[in-house]
Each structure stands twice: as C-alpha cells, then as structure tokens.
Amino acid sequence: MEHGSSTFNSNDPVGTTDVATTLRRLAIILLSGLLLFTLGDRAISALAQSILKESPNRFYAIYGGKQRHDVVLLGNSRADQHFDPATITRLTGLSATNFGLGLVSPTLSEALFKDYVEKNGAPKLVLIEPTFAYNHPRVGQFRALVPHSPRVKAMLDETEPRYGAALTVSHLFALNNDLAMRGVVDLLRGRQGSRIGTGVMTAEMVEAAAKPRQLHVKDSEIAAISRIAAFAQQNGSQVALVMTPLHPVARRATNGLDAFLPSLPQKTGVPLIDLSASEGATHHFSDANHLNRSGVERFTERLIEAGVLGVKASPALASLL
C-alpha cells in the first residue's frame, strides 16, 4: 500500500480504542449542540411570540383578542392599499381593520377571518376585494402565525409541507419572514405603518401596463370566498365584494375580467360592487394595480357615496343585500 500511517491500522489495537473514544466524544459534543440548539430555539421563540402577541400589527392583533371592529377588509395587496382603515374611520366613524396583503389567497383569508371572529367577535360588515381569487393558496410569510393558529398550521402542512417540517425542527423559523419583522417594527413604534403607495405611476409604467395579461381564477379560491361569506353571514355580518379601481390601461389589457366580474355574485352568492373603472386619472395611481394616497382618498369617498360603508342606511347596498 502506498499510504502512510493510519489511525485505522489493523495492527494497532490502541488505534481502534482511540477511534471509539473519539467517536464517543464527537457524539457527546454533537448531542450537546443539538440539545442546546433545541432548548434555546424553543425558549427564544416562545419569548418572542409572547412579545409579538402584544404588537399593534393587524395580524398579530387577531390573536390578542382585543380588536373588535365594525368593518373587516379582505383581499390581496389591492385590498391592503385601497381600503384604508384610518380614512374609513375618519370619514365614517366606523372602526376598521384590513387583512389584505400581497399574494394572500381566499383560502388563507378564510383561516385568518375565522380566527378573527373566534377571538374578537364578528364585524358588522365584511368587504372582499375579489382579485385575490387568482392567487395560489400559499401560507408564505403567514407561517409567523403558526404558533397562534391551528388553521394556519393545517394550511401550511397541506400546501407547503417542507416549511411545516422545518417548523418542527426550529420554532425560530416561524419568525423568519417579513410579517414577523413587521410585527417587531410595529411593536417598537407602537402603531402600524401606512402601506399606501406615495409615488405616481410613470409613463413607462403605463406603457408596461398595456401588455395583455390573462386572468387565471381558481375555482377552489372562489369556493373559499363563498365559505368566508357564509361564515360571516352565520355570525350576523353583512358581506359585499368590492372590485377596486384598476388603471384604465391595465383594465383594458386584462383579458377575461369582463366575464369574470359579472359571474362572481352567482358563483359566490355575494353581491358585487364594481368600482374597477371608477378612477381614470393616472396621477391617482402608484402603479397599474394600486392607487396612491390621493387615489385612496377619492376611492373611499366613492365607497361612501355608493352607500357601501353606510350599510344599514344605504338603500343602494340594502337592495343588493
């Protein structure tokens, strides 16, 4: 053999003992490391989650059980940025909370809304922005809420089992996302930050918005909207779908929208208020899909004019309901 000296030399019984001792020590050190990692992981994440539960962040606030609102707003980033709770409260006196966020699907909203009603009671009105029906049912950053919500945990295990398994290994992993970071930031400043766009859509963005795109709505997500509505109505809430403004160029470029919108009330059993074409001025948009601050002010006023936010007093909505 061309090799040099070896710990594993079969003529050296002492070498074998050395190997056994080394392996035993290695196993002890690795197990100590694993134990330390696991204990610390559980302790730090439990502490962090109990602190985050006090965060004013709208999603963590669900689980604090002290957030009863008149209006609950559901949807994706369009709901998040178009339904402004502060503006609604200022203009109507109704308290509101918004569970809309980018890429949120109806299936996830259903879990969050049911958690909200269970912990805080039912709102008077639920407004749903329906474009989240084409989002994939993913948990994503909402895995931050897994320690608080068996519903979100069940959805994670079903839709992203690898992340579900990772959460079994490390509880700290639940905090590894933007939602947890946002919870920390909101806790530190004692309030939630505004998420409404402040910029103005540029000419390049208008040009890009003209590129044709196809709506791919998922039937399973339409069914989730129906379940949200049914659950809300069982708990005494009124429900409406509100299609919020799209930039006119983007609206024209979205194939299938004109067929999708009229079919919604029939598919979900919920009335639709279509305001998608209610805003035409580019300077009220921050991009093709989102209004900016001035656009949101005008849109909220339109919601009030349409009677959407004066539910009981509004003949317009009453007739729809």
Added chain:
Amino acid sequence: MLFNTIPFFVFAAIFFPVYFATRGSARITVLLISSYIFYGWWDWRFCFLLIWSTLLDFVVGRAMAASDDPVRRKILLILSLISNLGTLAVFKYFDFFSASFTSLLNSVGVEATPFLLNVILPVGISFYTFQTLSYTIDLYRRDLPAAEPSLLRFAAYVALFPQLVAGPIVRARTLLPQLAVDQRLDLARIGLGLQWVVWGFFLKLCLADNAAIFVDARFDRPELYDAPSLALATFLFSFQIYGDFAGYSLIAIGLGKIMGFDFGINFNKPYHATSFSNFWQRWHISLSSWIRDYIYIPLGGNRGGEWFTARNLTITMLLGGLWHGAAWTFVVWGLLHGAYLSLQRAAGVPAAAALRGIGVPRWLVTMLAGVVVYLLVCLAWIPFRAATLADAWEIVRVILTWETEGRVFGDNLLLLARVSLIALFVYLCDTLGLVRTVVRAYNSRWWLRLLGAVILLWGIALFGSFDGTRFIYFQF
C-alpha cells in the same frame, strides 16, 4: 449538487461514515466515486470532461517526470496547456469571441452573423482546469518533486468534491501529499471543520441570499431605480459576493478539514484591506496567488520599470477578469483592478506621505486608505454584477449624478434592515477576528465554540433564505 440543498445533506450523511470506515486505496476510491456523484448530479455528461482532463494531465505528468530532455518536457507542457486551455476556450470563450468579432465586423460595415457553438458551460471548469494546470506547470518547473504515481489518487485530487466546483484552487504540491496519507479521525479537526461549515452556511444563507433579493431587483432593472437605491445595491452586492463566495469557500475548507485535509484559506477579511495589493492578498487568495505565480511573475512581475510593472499588472488582472466569465463586463472589472494596482504603485506612497506631512495621523491615513479601497472595489463590482456594460454605465451615471427624478427607491425596507443587521454582525465578527486575544480565547474553549456555532444556527433559522439559490461562482 449544491451544499445548501437536502440532497447534499443526505450525500454527506452517507459519505462521511463510509469515508472514515475505509482506509488506503478503498478510502480514495470512496472519495473519487463520491466526488463524481457530487459533480454528475448537475449533468452526468460533465464527468467526461473531468475524466479527459485527469487522464491527460496524469499521462503528461508521468511522461514529463520520466524525461530530462528540455524540448520534450516543453512539448508535453504545451500539450497540457493547449488541451486544458483549449477545452476552456471552446466551452467558455468561443461564443464570446465569435460574437465580439462579428460585432466588430458589423461596426465597420461588413455583414456577418456570428458562428456560435451554444454549448453549456460545465460547472467548475475554470477551477479544476487551473488546478490541474498547476500540476503540470509545477512538474515542468520542478517545483513538484515527482509525478503522482497513482492514477486513483490523482483522479481524486482533480475531482475532490468540496472544492471541485468553486474552489479554493488547491495546488497539487499541497493536496497530493495529503491524499497519500490516511487522515486520522481527529476530534479537534472535526470541531474546527464543523465550525467553518456553519459559519459558511451563515454567510451564504443569511448574508448573501438576503442581499441578493435587494441587489438582483436593482441590477436587473437599473432604469427603474434612483441613485440611493442603486448605491445601496452596489454596497450590498459587495457583501453578497463576499458572503456567497467566502461562504462557499468556508464550507469547502470545513468539509476538507473534517476529512483531514488542509486547503488553506481563501478569504481573510477582505474589506479590512488598506491597499489594493492588500485586498488581493485577502480576496480569493487561491486564485490571486495562482495568477501571481503563473501569469504575473512569468510576465516579468515588478522586475522592470513602473510602466513595465503596470503593463504586467494590467495584463494579469485582465486575464483574471476574463477567468471569471466571457463578457466585456468582466474585462472592465479586471482592467479597473489593474489600473488600481498600477496607480497605487505610482501614487499610493507619495499620497500617504503627503497626508502625513500635513499632520494627518498615521491611523487616520490608514483608515482613509481603507475607505478609498473599499469604495473603489465597490465601483469595480458594478460592471462585475451588471448584465451589460450599458447597464453598468447607467448605474454609475445615476449614482454619480445622484439622479432621483422619475425613479423609485423600491419597497424593500424590511429586507434592507435585515441585511444591514446581518452585514454589521459579519463585519463585527471579522473585526473581532483581528484581535488575537479574542481569537485565542475563543479557540481554546470548546464549549465557547459550540455555543458560537449554535448561535449561528439560531441566526440561520431566524434570518436564512432557503430557496436553494445557486452560488455566484458556479457560473465561472
């Protein structure tokens, strides 16, 4: 196979027990087969190039060692150079030079369409080509005392999986003697190796992959973003590439350490450099020392006037740039570093002396030099990362004119906060690593090292990005 994926963890869980349970030729066979599985995981066809390179250099090496005829030795060296560099030329550079030549013809009014091979670039080809080249060149120069007699061991040297695809480039004279010995199962070495592996994963998953989200968005569409956003993206790229490449190197070096091999260090706190030559003694050390020994010194090094040295530095760094990729962006990056090194030789010492002459304390001069080096290194990272020279120029222009009108910063403040925290932590750790008493105290207590590794693992769970992002240097 990527280090940051589940298949690699399964691979490692099978490999290490088998590796330590065998000895002698059986162990080298295990190492060789495992390395080919690791490499072939991307595309099994790449293995044939590796086999070709191994066989050729093994045969050339044996023939060269057996001959005292200088002409015959030179012919054998040229054969090795042509074969290795020819393979690199075909797979990596042919399309680039063909397209560039056609563009040149078109620009002078000659109609031509480029002849392109459109072949896939085999992963790690630049690394193992340089590694095997060092073997034949060292044999030719007689820096390596004898040719490797065992094909099995030589093949394992070329294909050794931890550093096969992205370095460090380990010379034959360093690694072959280590492969000739059955490395002991050493607890201290395993501990150190695991510590480096964990630190490498932290750099990759927490620093590099988080920074990549911010950086990629801005370098992919520079026309959308304002000056502060692009400037921050440039600084973050400096940390991304450090985290990515130093992270990979540390994982490779750590895995080698566990197996019993010393690959040397590849990064040594590069952003603490106070001169450009010092930067290249700290950044990608295995490549910079390779191009120093096999390109710069044979060109004449600094054994001539200032212009002669500047020429050699420029050629060396230009080739170093081209080694990274077949694109004009890498050429510009290399030329910039060549210019930095040349200017430093011409003006660095007089400038420092002038500052000290007007009463600026030595520590401040050193600090200022460090800041200037870092900023200029960042400036050079712009063409390195940009997709095209036009993009690179656009980014430089927007930053220098501080253009914000009609552009956006981009909505990534949470990500920015996260990356900044991690970058600060890494920088502080690197700085602490300069304090010998701290390093000695840390290294001498096993429980402290264990705690350090566990804290890094908590950090990975909290801040790691787990989307299996490729390592940047794989493309080279």
